[in-house]
Amino acid sequence: MSSRIFSRRAALKVAAVVTASSLVLTGCSRGDNEDSANTGENTDARIASVGLGDADTLLALGITPSLVAPWGTEGTVPENGVGPWSQDLIGDAKPDVVYNTSSGFTADILEQISASDPTQIIAVNQAVDTQAKKALENIAPTTVKPEGAEDWQIPWRDQVATIAKAVDKEDKGQQLIEETEESFEKFIDSHPELKGKRAAIVMPYDGKIGLYTSGDGRGQFIESLGFEIPQSLEGEGGEFYRDIAPENYSDLNDVDYLFVLDYQGAADTLKKDPTFSNLDIVRQDKVVWLNEEVGNAMSMPNPVTIPWAANKFGEALK
The missing domain is CATH 3.40.50.1980 (Nitrogenase molybdenum iron protein domain)
Incomplete structure:
Protein backbone atom coordinates (compact mmCIF):
# COMPACT_ATOMS: atom_id res chain seq x y z
CA MET A 1 0.00 0.00 0.00
CA SER A 2 1.18 3.52 -0.70
CA SER A 3 2.98 5.14 2.22
CA ARG A 4 1.52 8.50 1.25
CA ILE A 5 -2.17 7.97 0.94
CA PHE A 6 -4.63 6.74 3.54
CA SER A 7 -5.84 4.00 1.19
CA ARG A 8 -4.86 2.66 -2.16
CA ARG A 9 -7.84 4.26 -3.83
CA ALA A 10 -6.30 7.64 -4.68
CA ALA A 11 -3.08 6.04 -5.86
CA LEU A 12 -5.08 3.58 -7.88
CA LYS A 13 -6.71 6.36 -9.87
CA VAL A 14 -3.29 7.28 -11.20
CA ALA A 15 -1.66 3.87 -11.27
CA ALA A 16 -4.39 2.33 -13.40
CA VAL A 17 -2.86 3.74 -16.59
CA VAL A 18 -0.60 1.19 -18.28
CA THR A 19 1.42 1.58 -21.44
CA ALA A 20 0.95 -0.66 -24.41
CA SER A 21 4.50 -1.94 -24.12
CA SER A 22 3.96 -3.07 -20.52
CA LEU A 23 1.00 -5.14 -21.63
CA VAL A 24 2.83 -7.24 -24.18
CA LEU A 25 2.99 -10.81 -23.00
CA THR A 26 4.05 -13.37 -25.52
CA GLY A 27 3.83 -17.12 -25.39
CA CYS A 28 1.01 -17.29 -22.83
CA SER A 29 -2.17 -16.99 -24.86
CA ARG A 30 -5.01 -19.27 -23.79
CA GLY A 31 -7.45 -18.10 -26.41
CA ASP A 32 -8.18 -21.68 -27.47
CA ASN A 33 -9.35 -22.63 -23.98
CA GLU A 34 -12.43 -20.42 -23.70
CA ASP A 35 -14.72 -23.44 -23.44
CA SER A 36 -13.04 -24.37 -20.17
CA ALA A 37 -14.31 -21.22 -18.39
CA ASN A 38 -15.71 -21.92 -14.95
CA THR A 39 -19.44 -22.44 -14.74
CA GLY A 40 -19.44 -23.09 -11.04
CA GLU A 41 -19.73 -26.83 -11.66
CA ASN A 42 -16.42 -27.58 -13.35
CA THR A 43 -14.16 -28.98 -10.66
CA ASP A 44 -11.14 -28.60 -12.93
CA ALA A 45 -11.69 -24.84 -13.28
CA ARG A 46 -9.03 -22.50 -11.94
CA ILE A 47 -10.21 -18.95 -11.34
CA ALA A 48 -7.71 -16.13 -10.97
CA SER A 49 -9.17 -13.33 -8.84
CA VAL A 50 -7.38 -10.05 -9.59
CA GLY A 51 -9.96 -7.48 -8.45
CA LEU A 52 -9.93 -5.89 -5.00
CA GLY A 53 -12.12 -8.09 -2.80
CA ASP A 54 -13.27 -10.26 -5.71
CA ALA A 55 -11.73 -13.27 -3.97
CA ASP A 56 -14.00 -12.70 -0.96
CA THR A 57 -17.08 -12.81 -3.16
CA LEU A 58 -15.88 -15.95 -4.92
CA LEU A 59 -15.29 -17.61 -1.56
CA ALA A 60 -18.78 -16.60 -0.43
CA LEU A 61 -20.12 -18.23 -3.60
CA GLY A 62 -18.35 -21.45 -2.65
CA ILE A 63 -15.43 -21.08 -5.06
CA THR A 64 -11.81 -20.99 -3.91
CA PRO A 65 -9.73 -18.95 -6.38
CA SER A 66 -6.49 -20.41 -7.65
CA LEU A 67 -4.87 -16.97 -7.61
CA VAL A 68 -5.55 -13.89 -5.47
CA ALA A 69 -4.48 -10.26 -5.90
CA PRO A 70 -4.52 -8.86 -2.34
CA TRP A 71 -5.12 -5.26 -1.33
CA GLY A 72 -1.71 -4.83 0.31
CA THR A 73 1.93 -5.42 -0.43
CA GLU A 74 3.91 -8.56 0.24
CA GLY A 75 4.49 -9.03 3.95
CA THR A 76 1.56 -6.83 4.97
CA VAL A 77 -1.22 -9.33 4.24
CA PRO A 78 -1.72 -13.02 5.09
CA GLU A 79 0.16 -15.44 2.84
CA ASN A 80 -3.07 -16.72 1.29
CA GLY A 81 -3.91 -13.20 0.12
CA VAL A 82 -7.23 -12.70 1.92
CA GLY A 83 -8.10 -10.74 5.04
CA PRO A 84 -9.17 -11.98 8.47
CA TRP A 85 -12.79 -11.78 7.34
CA SER A 86 -12.23 -14.62 4.83
CA GLN A 87 -9.87 -16.93 6.71
CA ASP A 88 -12.63 -19.35 7.74
CA LEU A 89 -13.89 -19.51 4.16
CA ILE A 90 -10.51 -20.17 2.56
CA GLY A 91 -9.45 -22.73 5.17
CA ASP A 92 -6.19 -24.47 4.36
CA ALA A 93 -6.17 -23.48 0.68
CA LYS A 94 -3.04 -21.75 -0.53
CA PRO A 95 -3.78 -19.93 -3.78
CA ASP A 96 -1.05 -18.26 -5.79
CA VAL A 97 -0.71 -14.59 -4.86
CA VAL A 98 0.17 -11.74 -7.20
CA TYR A 99 1.00 -8.36 -5.69
CA ASN A 100 0.96 -4.77 -6.96
CA THR A 101 -1.86 -5.08 -9.50
CA SER A 102 -2.77 -1.51 -8.50
CA SER A 103 0.27 -0.40 -10.48
CA GLY A 104 -1.22 -1.79 -13.66
CA PHE A 105 -1.06 -5.09 -15.50
CA THR A 106 2.61 -5.05 -16.34
CA ALA A 107 4.34 -7.84 -18.23
CA ASP A 108 5.63 -9.27 -14.95
CA ILE A 109 2.16 -9.36 -13.38
CA LEU A 110 0.66 -10.86 -16.52
CA GLU A 111 3.33 -13.55 -16.47
CA GLN A 112 2.46 -14.41 -12.88
CA ILE A 113 -1.23 -14.64 -13.72
CA SER A 114 -0.50 -16.80 -16.74
CA ALA A 115 1.80 -19.06 -14.72
CA SER A 116 -1.10 -19.91 -12.41
CA ASP A 117 -2.76 -21.51 -15.47
CA PRO A 118 -6.27 -20.07 -14.94
CA THR A 119 -9.30 -21.15 -16.94
CA GLN A 120 -11.06 -17.90 -16.03
CA ILE A 121 -10.09 -14.46 -14.70
CA ILE A 122 -12.27 -12.28 -12.47
CA ALA A 123 -11.20 -8.62 -12.50
CA VAL A 124 -14.38 -6.80 -11.48
CA ASN A 125 -13.30 -4.40 -8.71
CA GLN A 126 -10.25 -3.36 -10.65
CA ALA A 127 -9.01 -0.85 -13.25
CA VAL A 128 -8.86 -2.69 -16.57
CA ASP A 129 -8.57 -0.62 -19.70
CA THR A 130 -8.95 -1.94 -23.23
CA GLN A 131 -5.31 -2.95 -23.56
CA ALA A 132 -5.22 -4.67 -20.19
CA LYS A 133 -8.42 -6.56 -20.94
CA LYS A 134 -6.99 -7.79 -24.23
CA ALA A 135 -3.83 -8.96 -22.47
CA LEU A 136 -5.86 -10.77 -19.81
CA GLU A 137 -8.15 -12.31 -22.41
CA ASN A 138 -5.06 -13.76 -24.08
CA ILE A 139 -4.55 -15.73 -20.86
CA ALA A 140 -8.15 -16.77 -20.13
CA PRO A 141 -11.72 -15.48 -20.51
CA THR A 142 -11.97 -12.39 -18.33
CA THR A 143 -14.86 -10.73 -16.49
CA VAL A 144 -14.52 -7.02 -15.71
CA LYS A 145 -16.73 -4.35 -14.16
CA PRO A 146 -20.02 -3.46 -15.87
CA GLU A 147 -19.93 -0.68 -18.42
CA GLY A 148 -20.31 2.71 -16.76
CA ALA A 149 -18.94 1.65 -13.36
CA GLU A 150 -15.99 3.62 -12.02
CA ASP A 151 -12.63 1.91 -11.52
CA TRP A 152 -12.35 0.66 -7.94
CA GLN A 153 -15.80 2.06 -7.10
CA ILE A 154 -18.22 -0.54 -8.40
CA PRO A 155 -21.23 -0.78 -6.04
CA TRP A 156 -20.94 -3.97 -4.02
CA ARG A 157 -24.29 -5.32 -5.21
CA ASP A 158 -23.14 -4.97 -8.83
CA GLN A 159 -19.84 -6.63 -7.97
CA VAL A 160 -21.65 -9.64 -6.51
CA ALA A 161 -24.13 -9.89 -9.37
CA THR A 162 -21.39 -9.62 -12.02
CA ILE A 163 -19.18 -12.26 -10.44
CA ALA A 164 -22.08 -14.60 -9.67
CA LYS A 165 -23.22 -14.45 -13.29
CA ALA A 166 -19.70 -15.10 -14.55
CA VAL A 167 -19.46 -18.33 -12.54
CA ASP A 168 -23.05 -19.41 -13.20
CA LYS A 169 -24.19 -18.91 -9.60
CA GLU A 170 -26.70 -16.11 -10.06
CA ASP A 171 -29.20 -17.51 -7.54
CA LYS A 172 -26.49 -17.81 -4.90
CA GLY A 173 -25.34 -14.30 -5.73
CA GLN A 174 -28.82 -12.89 -5.16
CA GLN A 175 -29.01 -14.79 -1.88
CA LEU A 176 -25.70 -13.23 -0.79
CA ILE A 177 -26.96 -9.75 -1.66
CA GLU A 178 -30.09 -10.27 0.42
CA GLU A 179 -28.14 -11.69 3.36
CA THR A 180 -25.68 -8.79 3.23
CA GLU A 181 -28.47 -6.23 3.20
CA GLU A 182 -29.88 -8.01 6.25
CA SER A 183 -26.60 -7.43 8.09
CA PHE A 184 -27.12 -3.68 7.68
CA GLU A 185 -30.74 -3.99 8.78
CA LYS A 186 -29.73 -5.97 11.86
CA PHE A 187 -27.25 -3.25 12.82
CA ILE A 188 -29.88 -0.53 12.44
CA ASP A 189 -32.42 -2.55 14.43
Missing part, protein backbone atom coordinates in the same frame (compact mmCIF):
# COMPACT_ATOMS: atom_id res chain seq x y z
CA SER A 190 -29.83 -3.10 17.17
CA HIS A 191 -28.91 0.59 17.30
CA PRO A 192 -32.13 2.57 16.74
CA GLU A 193 -30.61 5.54 18.57
CA LEU A 194 -28.06 5.98 15.77
CA LYS A 195 -30.41 6.16 12.78
CA GLY A 196 -30.23 9.57 11.13
CA LYS A 197 -27.29 10.73 13.22
CA ARG A 198 -24.77 12.85 11.36
CA ALA A 199 -21.43 11.12 10.92
CA ALA A 200 -18.16 11.27 9.03
CA ILE A 201 -15.50 8.66 8.43
CA VAL A 202 -11.89 9.78 8.07
CA MET A 203 -8.34 8.53 7.99
CA PRO A 204 -5.35 10.64 9.05
CA TYR A 205 -2.20 10.71 6.94
CA ASP A 206 0.73 13.02 6.33
CA GLY A 207 -0.34 15.52 8.97
CA LYS A 208 -3.85 16.01 7.63
CA ILE A 209 -7.12 14.13 7.47
CA GLY A 210 -8.69 12.43 4.49
CA LEU A 211 -12.48 12.37 4.67
CA TYR A 212 -14.44 9.77 2.70
CA THR A 213 -17.56 11.04 0.96
CA SER A 214 -20.65 9.10 -0.03
CA GLY A 215 -18.87 8.43 -3.33
CA ASP A 216 -16.57 5.98 -1.56
CA GLY A 217 -17.35 2.53 -0.16
CA ARG A 218 -16.50 3.68 3.35
CA GLY A 219 -18.87 6.64 3.17
CA GLN A 220 -21.56 4.43 1.68
CA PHE A 221 -20.92 1.92 4.45
CA ILE A 222 -21.73 4.28 7.31
CA GLU A 223 -24.78 5.51 5.40
CA SER A 224 -25.96 1.90 5.10
CA LEU A 225 -25.57 1.62 8.89
CA GLY A 226 -28.14 4.41 9.21
CA PHE A 227 -25.87 7.44 9.56
CA GLU A 228 -26.03 10.57 7.39
CA ILE A 229 -23.00 12.42 6.02
CA PRO A 230 -23.62 16.20 6.23
CA GLN A 231 -23.71 17.87 2.84
CA SER A 232 -21.21 20.41 4.14
CA LEU A 233 -18.59 17.64 4.28
CA GLU A 234 -19.34 16.03 0.94
CA GLY A 235 -17.18 18.32 -1.16
CA GLU A 236 -17.79 19.05 -4.82
CA GLY A 237 -17.37 17.17 -8.06
CA GLY A 238 -18.33 13.71 -6.78
CA GLU A 239 -14.84 12.87 -5.47
CA PHE A 240 -14.59 9.83 -3.21
CA TYR A 241 -12.54 11.68 -0.59
CA ARG A 242 -11.43 15.17 0.30
CA ASP A 243 -8.47 16.43 2.28
CA ILE A 244 -9.02 18.48 5.43
CA ALA A 245 -6.03 20.52 6.54
CA PRO A 246 -5.48 21.22 10.27
CA GLU A 247 -6.77 24.79 9.91
CA ASN A 248 -10.12 23.32 8.79
CA TYR A 249 -10.43 20.53 11.37
CA SER A 250 -13.29 22.47 12.97
CA ASP A 251 -15.44 21.39 9.98
CA LEU A 252 -15.59 18.00 11.69
CA ASN A 253 -17.60 19.45 14.57
CA ASP A 254 -20.66 19.28 12.31
CA VAL A 255 -21.29 15.60 13.12
CA ASP A 256 -22.66 13.50 15.96
CA TYR A 257 -20.07 10.77 15.43
CA LEU A 258 -16.61 10.87 13.90
CA PHE A 259 -15.18 7.50 12.87
CA VAL A 260 -11.39 7.51 12.57
CA LEU A 261 -9.66 4.68 10.70
CA ASP A 262 -6.06 4.01 11.61
CA TYR A 263 -3.38 3.75 8.95
CA GLN A 264 0.10 2.60 9.94
CA GLY A 265 -0.16 4.21 13.37
CA ALA A 266 -1.39 7.59 12.10
CA ALA A 267 -4.28 7.50 14.56
CA ASP A 268 -1.85 7.64 17.49
CA THR A 269 -0.26 10.74 15.99
CA LEU A 270 -3.65 12.38 15.53
CA LYS A 271 -4.58 11.71 19.16
CA LYS A 272 -1.55 13.79 20.18
CA ASP A 273 -2.36 16.65 17.79
CA PRO A 274 -3.51 19.62 19.92
CA THR A 275 -5.54 21.09 17.05
CA PHE A 276 -7.53 17.89 16.79
CA SER A 277 -7.69 17.27 20.55
CA ASN A 278 -9.28 20.67 21.13
CA LEU A 279 -12.19 20.04 18.77
CA ASP A 280 -15.63 20.06 20.37
CA ILE A 281 -16.36 16.61 18.97
CA VAL A 282 -13.25 15.20 20.64
CA ARG A 283 -13.97 16.84 23.99
CA GLN A 284 -17.53 15.52 23.85
CA ASP A 285 -16.15 11.99 23.36
CA LYS A 286 -17.89 11.49 20.00
CA VAL A 287 -14.84 10.04 18.25
CA VAL A 288 -14.82 6.29 17.54
CA TRP A 289 -11.40 4.82 16.74
CA LEU A 290 -11.23 1.83 14.38
CA ASN A 291 -8.19 -0.24 13.47
CA GLU A 292 -6.59 -0.51 10.05
CA GLU A 293 -8.16 -3.88 9.23
CA VAL A 294 -11.63 -2.36 9.50
CA GLY A 295 -10.61 0.33 7.02
CA ASN A 296 -9.25 -2.31 4.66
CA ALA A 297 -12.50 -4.27 4.85
CA MET A 298 -14.59 -1.18 4.19
CA SER A 299 -12.47 -0.23 1.19
CA MET A 300 -13.67 -3.37 -0.59
CA PRO A 301 -17.31 -3.86 0.45
CA ASN A 302 -18.61 -7.33 -0.40
CA PRO A 303 -20.71 -10.09 1.23
CA VAL A 304 -17.82 -11.10 3.49
CA THR A 305 -16.27 -7.78 4.51
CA ILE A 306 -19.57 -5.98 5.15
CA PRO A 307 -20.94 -8.15 7.98
CA TRP A 308 -17.43 -8.45 9.45
CA ALA A 309 -16.95 -4.67 9.50
CA ALA A 310 -20.50 -4.09 10.78
CA ASN A 311 -19.69 -6.29 13.76
CA LYS A 312 -16.52 -4.27 14.40
CA PHE A 313 -18.56 -1.06 14.35
CA GLY A 314 -21.01 -2.55 16.83
CA GLU A 315 -18.17 -3.53 19.16
CA ALA A 316 -16.56 -0.08 18.91
CA LEU A 317 -19.82 1.70 19.73
CA LYS A 318 -20.48 -0.28 22.91
Whole structure:
Protein backbone atom coordinates (compact mmCIF):
# COMPACT_ATOMS: atom_id res chain seq x y z
CA MET A 1 0.00 0.00 0.00
CA SER A 2 1.18 3.52 -0.70
CA SER A 3 2.98 5.14 2.22
CA ARG A 4 1.52 8.50 1.25
CA ILE A 5 -2.17 7.97 0.94
CA PHE A 6 -4.63 6.74 3.54
CA SER A 7 -5.84 4.00 1.19
CA ARG A 8 -4.86 2.66 -2.16
CA ARG A 9 -7.84 4.26 -3.83
CA ALA A 10 -6.30 7.64 -4.68
CA ALA A 11 -3.08 6.04 -5.86
CA LEU A 12 -5.08 3.58 -7.88
CA LYS A 13 -6.71 6.36 -9.87
CA VAL A 14 -3.29 7.28 -11.20
CA ALA A 15 -1.66 3.87 -11.27
CA ALA A 16 -4.39 2.33 -13.40
CA VAL A 17 -2.86 3.74 -16.59
CA VAL A 18 -0.60 1.19 -18.28
CA THR A 19 1.42 1.58 -21.44
CA ALA A 20 0.95 -0.66 -24.41
CA SER A 21 4.50 -1.94 -24.12
CA SER A 22 3.96 -3.07 -20.52
CA LEU A 23 1.00 -5.14 -21.63
CA VAL A 24 2.83 -7.24 -24.18
CA LEU A 25 2.99 -10.81 -23.00
CA THR A 26 4.05 -13.37 -25.52
CA GLY A 27 3.83 -17.12 -25.39
CA CYS A 28 1.01 -17.29 -22.83
CA SER A 29 -2.17 -16.99 -24.86
CA ARG A 30 -5.01 -19.27 -23.79
CA GLY A 31 -7.45 -18.10 -26.41
CA ASP A 32 -8.18 -21.68 -27.47
CA ASN A 33 -9.35 -22.63 -23.98
CA GLU A 34 -12.43 -20.42 -23.70
CA ASP A 35 -14.72 -23.44 -23.44
CA SER A 36 -13.04 -24.37 -20.17
CA ALA A 37 -14.31 -21.22 -18.39
CA ASN A 38 -15.71 -21.92 -14.95
CA THR A 39 -19.44 -22.44 -14.74
CA GLY A 40 -19.44 -23.09 -11.04
CA GLU A 41 -19.73 -26.83 -11.66
CA ASN A 42 -16.42 -27.58 -13.35
CA THR A 43 -14.16 -28.98 -10.66
CA ASP A 44 -11.14 -28.60 -12.93
CA ALA A 45 -11.69 -24.84 -13.28
CA ARG A 46 -9.03 -22.50 -11.94
CA ILE A 47 -10.21 -18.95 -11.34
CA ALA A 48 -7.71 -16.13 -10.97
CA SER A 49 -9.17 -13.33 -8.84
CA VAL A 50 -7.38 -10.05 -9.59
CA GLY A 51 -9.96 -7.48 -8.45
CA LEU A 52 -9.93 -5.89 -5.00
CA GLY A 53 -12.12 -8.09 -2.80
CA ASP A 54 -13.27 -10.26 -5.71
CA ALA A 55 -11.73 -13.27 -3.97
CA ASP A 56 -14.00 -12.70 -0.96
CA THR A 57 -17.08 -12.81 -3.16
CA LEU A 58 -15.88 -15.95 -4.92
CA LEU A 59 -15.29 -17.61 -1.56
CA ALA A 60 -18.78 -16.60 -0.43
CA LEU A 61 -20.12 -18.23 -3.60
CA GLY A 62 -18.35 -21.45 -2.65
CA ILE A 63 -15.43 -21.08 -5.06
CA THR A 64 -11.81 -20.99 -3.91
CA PRO A 65 -9.73 -18.95 -6.38
CA SER A 66 -6.49 -20.41 -7.65
CA LEU A 67 -4.87 -16.97 -7.61
CA VAL A 68 -5.55 -13.89 -5.47
CA ALA A 69 -4.48 -10.26 -5.90
CA PRO A 70 -4.52 -8.86 -2.34
CA TRP A 71 -5.12 -5.26 -1.33
CA GLY A 72 -1.71 -4.83 0.31
CA THR A 73 1.93 -5.42 -0.43
CA GLU A 74 3.91 -8.56 0.24
CA GLY A 75 4.49 -9.03 3.95
CA THR A 76 1.56 -6.83 4.97
CA VAL A 77 -1.22 -9.33 4.24
CA PRO A 78 -1.72 -13.02 5.09
CA GLU A 79 0.16 -15.44 2.84
CA ASN A 80 -3.07 -16.72 1.29
CA GLY A 81 -3.91 -13.20 0.12
CA VAL A 82 -7.23 -12.70 1.92
CA GLY A 83 -8.10 -10.74 5.04
CA PRO A 84 -9.17 -11.98 8.47
CA TRP A 85 -12.79 -11.78 7.34
CA SER A 86 -12.23 -14.62 4.83
CA GLN A 87 -9.87 -16.93 6.71
CA ASP A 88 -12.63 -19.35 7.74
CA LEU A 89 -13.89 -19.51 4.16
CA ILE A 90 -10.51 -20.17 2.56
CA GLY A 91 -9.45 -22.73 5.17
CA ASP A 92 -6.19 -24.47 4.36
CA ALA A 93 -6.17 -23.48 0.68
CA LYS A 94 -3.04 -21.75 -0.53
CA PRO A 95 -3.78 -19.93 -3.78
CA ASP A 96 -1.05 -18.26 -5.79
CA VAL A 97 -0.71 -14.59 -4.86
CA VAL A 98 0.17 -11.74 -7.20
CA TYR A 99 1.00 -8.36 -5.69
CA ASN A 100 0.96 -4.77 -6.96
CA THR A 101 -1.86 -5.08 -9.50
CA SER A 102 -2.77 -1.51 -8.50
CA SER A 103 0.27 -0.40 -10.48
CA GLY A 104 -1.22 -1.79 -13.66
CA PHE A 105 -1.06 -5.09 -15.50
CA THR A 106 2.61 -5.05 -16.34
CA ALA A 107 4.34 -7.84 -18.23
CA ASP A 108 5.63 -9.27 -14.95
CA ILE A 109 2.16 -9.36 -13.38
CA LEU A 110 0.66 -10.86 -16.52
CA GLU A 111 3.33 -13.55 -16.47
CA GLN A 112 2.46 -14.41 -12.88
CA ILE A 113 -1.23 -14.64 -13.72
CA SER A 114 -0.50 -16.80 -16.74
CA ALA A 115 1.80 -19.06 -14.72
CA SER A 116 -1.10 -19.91 -12.41
CA ASP A 117 -2.76 -21.51 -15.47
CA PRO A 118 -6.27 -20.07 -14.94
CA THR A 119 -9.30 -21.15 -16.94
CA GLN A 120 -11.06 -17.90 -16.03
CA ILE A 121 -10.09 -14.46 -14.70
CA ILE A 122 -12.27 -12.28 -12.47
CA ALA A 123 -11.20 -8.62 -12.50
CA VAL A 124 -14.38 -6.80 -11.48
CA ASN A 125 -13.30 -4.40 -8.71
CA GLN A 126 -10.25 -3.36 -10.65
CA ALA A 127 -9.01 -0.85 -13.25
CA VAL A 128 -8.86 -2.69 -16.57
CA ASP A 129 -8.57 -0.62 -19.70
CA THR A 130 -8.95 -1.94 -23.23
CA GLN A 131 -5.31 -2.95 -23.56
CA ALA A 132 -5.22 -4.67 -20.19
CA LYS A 133 -8.42 -6.56 -20.94
CA LYS A 134 -6.99 -7.79 -24.23
CA ALA A 135 -3.83 -8.96 -22.47
CA LEU A 136 -5.86 -10.77 -19.81
CA GLU A 137 -8.15 -12.31 -22.41
CA ASN A 138 -5.06 -13.76 -24.08
CA ILE A 139 -4.55 -15.73 -20.86
CA ALA A 140 -8.15 -16.77 -20.13
CA PRO A 141 -11.72 -15.48 -20.51
CA THR A 142 -11.97 -12.39 -18.33
CA THR A 143 -14.86 -10.73 -16.49
CA VAL A 144 -14.52 -7.02 -15.71
CA LYS A 145 -16.73 -4.35 -14.16
CA PRO A 146 -20.02 -3.46 -15.87
CA GLU A 147 -19.93 -0.68 -18.42
CA GLY A 148 -20.31 2.71 -16.76
CA ALA A 149 -18.94 1.65 -13.36
CA GLU A 150 -15.99 3.62 -12.02
CA ASP A 151 -12.63 1.91 -11.52
CA TRP A 152 -12.35 0.66 -7.94
CA GLN A 153 -15.80 2.06 -7.10
CA ILE A 154 -18.22 -0.54 -8.40
CA PRO A 155 -21.23 -0.78 -6.04
CA TRP A 156 -20.94 -3.97 -4.02
CA ARG A 157 -24.29 -5.32 -5.21
CA ASP A 158 -23.14 -4.97 -8.83
CA GLN A 159 -19.84 -6.63 -7.97
CA VAL A 160 -21.65 -9.64 -6.51
CA ALA A 161 -24.13 -9.89 -9.37
CA THR A 162 -21.39 -9.62 -12.02
CA ILE A 163 -19.18 -12.26 -10.44
CA ALA A 164 -22.08 -14.60 -9.67
CA LYS A 165 -23.22 -14.45 -13.29
CA ALA A 166 -19.70 -15.10 -14.55
CA VAL A 167 -19.46 -18.33 -12.54
CA ASP A 168 -23.05 -19.41 -13.20
CA LYS A 169 -24.19 -18.91 -9.60
CA GLU A 170 -26.70 -16.11 -10.06
CA ASP A 171 -29.20 -17.51 -7.54
CA LYS A 172 -26.49 -17.81 -4.90
CA GLY A 173 -25.34 -14.30 -5.73
CA GLN A 174 -28.82 -12.89 -5.16
CA GLN A 175 -29.01 -14.79 -1.88
CA LEU A 176 -25.70 -13.23 -0.79
CA ILE A 177 -26.96 -9.75 -1.66
CA GLU A 178 -30.09 -10.27 0.42
CA GLU A 179 -28.14 -11.69 3.36
CA THR A 180 -25.68 -8.79 3.23
CA GLU A 181 -28.47 -6.23 3.20
CA GLU A 182 -29.88 -8.01 6.25
CA SER A 183 -26.60 -7.43 8.09
CA PHE A 184 -27.12 -3.68 7.68
CA GLU A 185 -30.74 -3.99 8.78
CA LYS A 186 -29.73 -5.97 11.86
CA PHE A 187 -27.25 -3.25 12.82
CA ILE A 188 -29.88 -0.53 12.44
CA ASP A 189 -32.42 -2.55 14.43
CA SER A 190 -29.83 -3.10 17.17
CA HIS A 191 -28.91 0.59 17.30
CA PRO A 192 -32.13 2.57 16.74
CA GLU A 193 -30.61 5.54 18.57
CA LEU A 194 -28.06 5.98 15.77
CA LYS A 195 -30.41 6.16 12.78
CA GLY A 196 -30.23 9.57 11.13
CA LYS A 197 -27.29 10.73 13.22
CA ARG A 198 -24.77 12.85 11.36
CA ALA A 199 -21.43 11.12 10.92
CA ALA A 200 -18.16 11.27 9.03
CA ILE A 201 -15.50 8.66 8.43
CA VAL A 202 -11.89 9.78 8.07
CA MET A 203 -8.34 8.53 7.99
CA PRO A 204 -5.35 10.64 9.05
CA TYR A 205 -2.20 10.71 6.94
CA ASP A 206 0.73 13.02 6.33
CA GLY A 207 -0.34 15.52 8.97
CA LYS A 208 -3.85 16.01 7.63
CA ILE A 209 -7.12 14.13 7.47
CA GLY A 210 -8.69 12.43 4.49
CA LEU A 211 -12.48 12.37 4.67
CA TYR A 212 -14.44 9.77 2.70
CA THR A 213 -17.56 11.04 0.96
CA SER A 214 -20.65 9.10 -0.03
CA GLY A 215 -18.87 8.43 -3.33
CA ASP A 216 -16.57 5.98 -1.56
CA GLY A 217 -17.35 2.53 -0.16
CA ARG A 218 -16.50 3.68 3.35
CA GLY A 219 -18.87 6.64 3.17
CA GLN A 220 -21.56 4.43 1.68
CA PHE A 221 -20.92 1.92 4.45
CA ILE A 222 -21.73 4.28 7.31
CA GLU A 223 -24.78 5.51 5.40
CA SER A 224 -25.96 1.90 5.10
CA LEU A 225 -25.57 1.62 8.89
CA GLY A 226 -28.14 4.41 9.21
CA PHE A 227 -25.87 7.44 9.56
CA GLU A 228 -26.03 10.57 7.39
CA ILE A 229 -23.00 12.42 6.02
CA PRO A 230 -23.62 16.20 6.23
CA GLN A 231 -23.71 17.87 2.84
CA SER A 232 -21.21 20.41 4.14
CA LEU A 233 -18.59 17.64 4.28
CA GLU A 234 -19.34 16.03 0.94
CA GLY A 235 -17.18 18.32 -1.16
CA GLU A 236 -17.79 19.05 -4.82
CA GLY A 237 -17.37 17.17 -8.06
CA GLY A 238 -18.33 13.71 -6.78
CA GLU A 239 -14.84 12.87 -5.47
CA PHE A 240 -14.59 9.83 -3.21
CA TYR A 241 -12.54 11.68 -0.59
CA ARG A 242 -11.43 15.17 0.30
CA ASP A 243 -8.47 16.43 2.28
CA ILE A 244 -9.02 18.48 5.43
CA ALA A 245 -6.03 20.52 6.54
CA PRO A 246 -5.48 21.22 10.27
CA GLU A 247 -6.77 24.79 9.91
CA ASN A 248 -10.12 23.32 8.79
CA TYR A 249 -10.43 20.53 11.37
CA SER A 250 -13.29 22.47 12.97
CA ASP A 251 -15.44 21.39 9.98
CA LEU A 252 -15.59 18.00 11.69
CA ASN A 253 -17.60 19.45 14.57
CA ASP A 254 -20.66 19.28 12.31
CA VAL A 255 -21.29 15.60 13.12
CA ASP A 256 -22.66 13.50 15.96
CA TYR A 257 -20.07 10.77 15.43
CA LEU A 258 -16.61 10.87 13.90
CA PHE A 259 -15.18 7.50 12.87
CA VAL A 260 -11.39 7.51 12.57
CA LEU A 261 -9.66 4.68 10.70
CA ASP A 262 -6.06 4.01 11.61
CA TYR A 263 -3.38 3.75 8.95
CA GLN A 264 0.10 2.60 9.94
CA GLY A 265 -0.16 4.21 13.37
CA ALA A 266 -1.39 7.59 12.10
CA ALA A 267 -4.28 7.50 14.56
CA ASP A 268 -1.85 7.64 17.49
CA THR A 269 -0.26 10.74 15.99
CA LEU A 270 -3.65 12.38 15.53
CA LYS A 271 -4.58 11.71 19.16
CA LYS A 272 -1.55 13.79 20.18
CA ASP A 273 -2.36 16.65 17.79
CA PRO A 274 -3.51 19.62 19.92
CA THR A 275 -5.54 21.09 17.05
CA PHE A 276 -7.53 17.89 16.79
CA SER A 277 -7.69 17.27 20.55
CA ASN A 278 -9.28 20.67 21.13
CA LEU A 279 -12.19 20.04 18.77
CA ASP A 280 -15.63 20.06 20.37
CA ILE A 281 -16.36 16.61 18.97
CA VAL A 282 -13.25 15.20 20.64
CA ARG A 283 -13.97 16.84 23.99
CA GLN A 284 -17.53 15.52 23.85
CA ASP A 285 -16.15 11.99 23.36
CA LYS A 286 -17.89 11.49 20.00
CA VAL A 287 -14.84 10.04 18.25
CA VAL A 288 -14.82 6.29 17.54
CA TRP A 289 -11.40 4.82 16.74
CA LEU A 290 -11.23 1.83 14.38
CA ASN A 291 -8.19 -0.24 13.47
CA GLU A 292 -6.59 -0.51 10.05
CA GLU A 293 -8.16 -3.88 9.23
CA VAL A 294 -11.63 -2.36 9.50
CA GLY A 295 -10.61 0.33 7.02
CA ASN A 296 -9.25 -2.31 4.66
CA ALA A 297 -12.50 -4.27 4.85
CA MET A 298 -14.59 -1.18 4.19
CA SER A 299 -12.47 -0.23 1.19
CA MET A 300 -13.67 -3.37 -0.59
CA PRO A 301 -17.31 -3.86 0.45
CA ASN A 302 -18.61 -7.33 -0.40
CA PRO A 303 -20.71 -10.09 1.23
CA VAL A 304 -17.82 -11.10 3.49
CA THR A 305 -16.27 -7.78 4.51
CA ILE A 306 -19.57 -5.98 5.15
CA PRO A 307 -20.94 -8.15 7.98
CA TRP A 308 -17.43 -8.45 9.45
CA ALA A 309 -16.95 -4.67 9.50
CA ALA A 310 -20.50 -4.09 10.78
CA ASN A 311 -19.69 -6.29 13.76
CA LYS A 312 -16.52 -4.27 14.40
CA PHE A 313 -18.56 -1.06 14.35
CA GLY A 314 -21.01 -2.55 16.83
CA GLU A 315 -18.17 -3.53 19.16
CA ALA A 316 -16.56 -0.08 18.91
CA LEU A 317 -19.82 1.70 19.73
CA LYS A 318 -20.48 -0.28 22.91
